[in-house]
Amino acid sequence: MSFTLHGIAVSSGIAIAYAHLLSHTSLEVAHYVLPKRFISDEIVRFDVALQATRNEFSSLRSNRPSYAAAEFDAFLELHQMILDDPLLSVGPREMVEREHCNIEWAIKVQTDALVAQFDEFEDAYLRERQTDVKQVAARLLKQLSGQPGHQPAAARRDVETILVAHDLSPADLIQFRPQQYAAFITDVGSATSHTAIVARSLNTPCVVGLHHARELIREDDLLILDGEQGVLIVNPDKAILAEYKLLQSEWELERKKLKRLRTARANTLDGAIIELHANIEKPEDIIEAKENGATGVGLFRSEFLFLGRDQLPDEEEQFEAYRAAASGMKGHPVTIRTFDLGADKQIKGVERVANNPALGLRAIRLCLAEPQLFRTQLRALLRATHYGDVKILIPMLSCVSELNQTLQFIARTKQSLDDEGIPYDREVKIGGMIEIPAAALSLNVFARQLDFLSIGTNDLIQYTLAIDRTDEEVAHLYDPLHPAVLYLLSHVISTCNKLDVPISVCGEMAGELAYTRLLLGMGLRQFSMFSAQVPSIKQRVLTTSLPEIAALTQKILRSDDPLKIRELLYKLNA
Numbered sequence: 237m238s239f240t241l242h243g244i245a246v247s248s249g250i251a252i253a254y255a256h257l258l259s260h261t262s263l264e265v266a267h268y269v270l271p272k273r274f275i276s277d278e279i280v281r282f283d284v285a286l287q288a289t290r291n292e293f294s295s296l297r298s299n300r301p302s303y304a305a306a307e308f309d310a311f312l313e314l315h316q317m318i319l320d321d322p323l324l325s326v327g328p329r330e331m332v333e334r335e336h337c338n339i340e341w342a343i344k345v346q347t348d349a350l351v352a353q354f355d356e357f358e359d360a361y362l363r364e365r366q367t368d369v370k371q372v373a374a375r376l377l378k379q380l381s382g383q384p385g386h387q388p389a390a391a392r393r394d395v396e397t398i399l400v401a402h403d404l405s406p407a408d409l410i411q412f413r414p415q416q417y418a419a420f421i422t423d424v425g426s427a428t429s430h431t432a433i434v435a436r437s438l439n440t441p442c443v444v445g446l447h448h449a450r451e452l453i454r455e456d457d458l459l460i461l462d463g464e465q466g467v468l469i470v471n472p473d474k475a476i477l478a479e480y481k482l483l484q485s486e487w488e489l490e491r492k493k494l495k496r497l498r499t500a501r502a503n504t505l506d507g508a509i510i511e512l513h514a515n516i517e518k519p520e521d522i523i524e525a526k527e528n529g530a531t532g533v534g535l536f537r538s539e540f541l542f543l544g545r546d547q548l549p550d551e552e553e554q555f556e557a558y559r560a561a562a563s564g565m566k567g568h569p570v571t572i573r574t575f576d577l578g579a580d581k582q583i584k585g586v587e588r589v590a591n592n593p594a595l596g597l598r599a600i601r602l603c604l605a606e607p608q609l610f611r612t613q614l615r616a617l618l619r620a621t622h623y624g625d626v627k628i629l630i631p632m633l634s635c636v637s638e639l640n641q642t643l644q645f646i647a648r649t650k651q652s653l654d655d656e657g658i659p660y661d662r663e664v665k666i667g668g669m670i671e672i673p674a675a676a677l678s679l680n681v682f683a684r685q686l687d688f689l690s691i692g693t694n695d696l697i698q699y700t701l702a703i704d705r706t707d708e709e710v711a712h713l714y715d716p717l718h719p720a721v722l723y724l725l726s727h728v729i730s731t732c733n734k735l736d737v738p739i740s741v742c743g744e745m746a747g748e749l750a751y752t753r754l755l756l757g758m759g760l761r762q763f764s765m766f767s768a769q770v771p772s773i774k775q776r777v778l779t780t781s782l783p784e785i786a787a788l789t790q791k792i793l794r795s796d797d798p799l800k801i802r803e804l805l806y807k808l809n810a
């Protein structure tokens with residue numbers, strides 16, 4: 237019987253292959269009481285399983301494959317921390333001693349207690365970490381069942397398969413990758429889950445949130461997965477299969493063609509030069525940026541060097557990371573953002589609890605409140621300017637006093653390097669992110685004092701529309717085409733162009749094909765995005781004529797009717 241399921245599209249591409257069901261470690265385990273003489277053996281079973289799970293994490297960390305996303309270390313660190321939480325590492329043992337129950341039951345009870353703690357968080361991102369707790373508990377239970385990790389069926393290696401699971405942790409995905417699954421699908425998950433982030437970075441089609449897929453699909457069912465649309469077709473008929481085979485070969489051909497554009501310049505049909513840069517999180521990411529033809533790094537999110545660790549990186553470690561990125565890009569610009577911590581990116585020892593963390597001590601506000609941390613980073617950044625075309629980018633500026641304080645910090649740090657005779661680029665360019673409406677509306681202040689500006693659309697949209705970007709409940713209201721957002725974007729881009737201040741967009745909008753022509757029409761000439769998107773955006777640029785899109789873009793900007801805006805955008809992209 238053929239049927240179709242719809243889920244959340246997480247990683248694009250079309251896969252046609254047979255289903256391979258992954259055995260699902262349920263947290264529903266039996267509960268029984270053990271005779272007193274078996275208690276010590278039960279505790280030994282637990283200790284062995286706990287140690288084996290720890291070893292599994294350590295070996296995953298030390299053998300992190302090159303294709304794994306930079307964030308992978310942070311995910312593993314989080315899972316290790318969950319495993320070491322006393323509720324999981326000590327609680328089950330105590331419960332067995334106290335209640336003489338089997339260890340699996342004790343783990344289940346302790347996991348439920350830990351999940352309940354996460355459930356209390358108001359922050360959607362933190363609430364979602366209960367998935368990580370369940371994944372860690374499942375790993376521990378697998379060890380106890382004598383089947384560590386997830387074992388792909390060896391006999392199936394001759395045919396391509398799509399892995400069908402109730403849930404997958406980022407660590408599972410990394411382990412499965414060498415098995416060359418054609419795609420991954422899961423019952424649970426959301427677009428912001430860690431699993432989604434890793435699947436995207438592995439470039440493997442993936443759809444999550446398919447609810448009962450694992451129950452409805454049988455081993456060896458033929459599946460079509462459209463990772464772009466979030467559609468799964470089970471046992472398709474011949475006509476559908478033929479249609480998707482065609483779509484799949486077109487998609488593959490397209491990707492091959494796009495790869496050939498790697499060294500081509502991104503010029504519009506009428507000859508305007510467009511710069512396509514990459515967003516990176518760790519220096520290693522520049523390999524992928526170069527492979528995809530990025531001509532610079534438009535946003536190095538330096539806070540990823542600080543996440544998921546006990547000890548913060550010192551000046552030397554930061555300097556090495558920034559220098560590696562700078563020299564790796566071989567003279568191309570590398571724009572490094574000072575750390576944007578706070579809100580959903582907390583670090584140990586500097587946590588701030590606030591009612592509205594996104595409106596609290598975040599990004600430059602936190603830098604100015606933690607002068608020692610900021611000074612250390614600025615020294616490392618300035619020293620790295622000696623080794624390449626490094627620019628410094630300040631996140632989340634909102635007013636002139638913040639800007640002045642920041643510039644004074646930089647001036648003082650330069651002075652201290654001068655005093656010590658340490659070389660750096662005296663002409664280093666300092667830029668600011670425009671991601672708060674107040675900054676967009678008082679742009680001249682920032683444009684006058686800074687060398688360049690970069691629009692962080694992810695936050696600009698969040699703050700303009702008052703929508704928490706991490707909250708699934710209001711995700712449907714997050715609208716880059718809201719007339720207010722379009723007004724701010726166009727205002728910032730045109731003002732910067734008039735004042736001759738370089739302007740780029742480094743939020744997700746820069747990597748979305750639907751908005752490329754609209755941004756070009758507004759006058760944007762520099763885009764920075766997730767590396768894998770560079771070839772597609774380049775192709776769109778190559779097929780765009782600026783004079784031809786001018787009138788339609790103006791019509792979109794004059795409209796305040798959401799439907800009309802969408803209709804016009806469709807025409808613009810036709």
Ligand code: PEP
Nearest residue numbers: 671692693694695742743
């Ligand atoms: C943005 O806000 O658009 C941006 C690029 O910064 P981040 O997503 O890291 O907040």
Ligand code: MG
Nearest residue numbers: 671692694695
């Ligand atoms: Mg931002």
